[in-house]
Each structure stands twice: as structure tokens, then as C-alpha cells.
Amino acid sequence: MKYSKHQALILCFITTILVLSPIFQNWVDSPKDSFPLSYYPMFSKERKTTYGMYYLTAYDKNENKYIIPYRFAGSGGFNQVRRQIAKAAKSCNAQEFVMKVAEKVADRDDHPYADLSRIELVKGYYHLENYFKKNDTLPVHERVIALCSIERR
Incomplete structure (x- = not known):
């Protein structure tokens, strides 16, 4: 299947939004982590001293x-x-x-x-x-x- 430049651009935009969407979980009171879209709590979670x-x-x-x-x-x-x-x-x-x-x-x-x-x-x-x-x-x-x-x- 051959894509036009316009279709490829839309696909890239949708993929980028999808991959970045979990970042909003960092500002939610009770975030939900899931596979394969993760907000990477192991890196973003505040740690105790x-x-x-x-x-x-x-x-x-x-x-x-x-x-x-x-x-x-x-x-x-x-x-x-x-x-x-x-x-x-x-x-x-x-x-x-x-x-x-x-x-x-x-x-x-x-x-x-x-x-x-x-x-x-x-x-x-x-x-x-x-x-x-x-x-x-x-x-x-x-x-x-x-x-x-x-x-x-």
C-alpha cells in the first residue's frame, strides 16, 4: 500500500500524540500506568531521601x-x-x-x-x-x- 505525503504526515502526527499521551499522568492525582504506553513512573516518581x-x-x-x-x-x-x-x-x-x-x-x-x-x-x-x-x-x-x-x- 502506497501512502501519500499527506497520509504519512497524519500517521506520524497521530503516532507522536499517542506516544506522548501518557506524560499527562504525571499531573493526575492517581495516575494509571499501562503497557505499552507508560509514563515511566520509575523515573518520574519522587523518591524519598x-x-x-x-x-x-x-x-x-x-x-x-x-x-x-x-x-x-x-x-x-x-x-x-x-x-x-x-x-x-x-x-x-x-x-x-x-x-x-x-x-x-x-x-x-x-x-x-x-x-x-x-x-x-x-x-x-x-x-x-x-x-x-x-x-x-x-x-x-x-x-x-x-x-x-x-x-x-
């Missing part, structure tokens, strides 16, 4: 802190296990989850795992701008969700 995430920490007898790798918490890739940790933290099974991780840590006899005495599931809050621009990787605040001592056999 701090970001909270769940993770596992452990301490040795001298209170030295260690971050427990995600592989102890579940199977799958990093993001999949991260979601499993968050789900456990928000559920009533957080204590049971931490106990299972503590059992896995107790089975290890290499450093630093052999020296660890307790494990905690925490929600750490990080200042995103400082984290990325100033390399300030320490949390602003941590809240303990569940904890468990590591019992060796």
Missing part, C-alpha cells in the same frame, strides 16, 4: 559485624532471594526464617562463619545520594526484625 531494604547480618563474640551473603537465605538469583528475604521479614515467619539461615551458617567451619555467634534479619535505611555520590555505604538506621543465636553441633 532514604531507602529501606532487608538483609541478614551476623556478629561474632567481639561484636564485629558481618553481612551474610544472600546464598544462605534462599535459592535463585540475587533479586529473587532479596524478595524472599523481604517477604519473610514482613510475615509472621521471620523468626523461623532466621533460624533456618542460622543453621546453614552453623554448618560452615570457615572464616568468618565459624566465629559467628548470632544472626539478625534487619531493615537498613540508606541515604541514596550519599551512598552513590559519596560512597557512604553505612546505613543511616537499622531496625532488627528477628534474631537468633547460632548453635554449633
Whole structure:
């Protein structure tokens, strides 16, 4: 099918309007995002200064802190296990989850795992701008969700 210049211009205009139409969702009280026409809320949404995430920490007898790798918490890739940790933290099974991780840590006899005495599931809050621009990787605040001592056999 052959288009005239006039038809091609109209088609381009309609396509442009269609692609740009979701931008108006940025000014609506309750915006609606949809596929394939998105207003890209992941880029346009206002972010908080701090970001909270769940993770596992452990301490040795001298209170030295260690971050427990995600592989102890579940199977799958990093993001999949991260979601499993968050789900456990928000559920009533957080204590049971931490106990299972503590059992896995107790089975290890290499450093630093052999020296660890307790494990905690925490929600750490990080200042995103400082984290990325100033390399300030320490949390602003941590809240303990569940904890468990590591019992060796």
C-alpha cells in the first residue's frame, strides 16, 4: 500500500500524540500506568531521601559485624532471594526464617562463619545520594526484625 505525503504526515502526527499521551499522568492525582504506553513512573516518581531494604547480618563474640551473603537465605538469583528475604521479614515467619539461615551458617567451619555467634534479619535505611555520590555505604538506621543465636553441633 502506497501512502501519500499527506497520509504519512497524519500517521506520524497521530503516532507522536499517542506516544506522548501518557506524560499527562504525571499531573493526575492517581495516575494509571499501562503497557505499552507508560509514563515511566520509575523515573518520574519522587523518591524519598532514604531507602529501606532487608538483609541478614551476623556478629561474632567481639561484636564485629558481618553481612551474610544472600546464598544462605534462599535459592535463585540475587533479586529473587532479596524478595524472599523481604517477604519473610514482613510475615509472621521471620523468626523461623532466621533460624533456618542460622543453621546453614552453623554448618560452615570457615572464616568468618565459624566465629559467628548470632544472626539478625534487619531493615537498613540508606541515604541514596550519599551512598552513590559519596560512597557512604553505612546505613543511616537499622531496625532488627528477628534474631537468633547460632548453635554449633
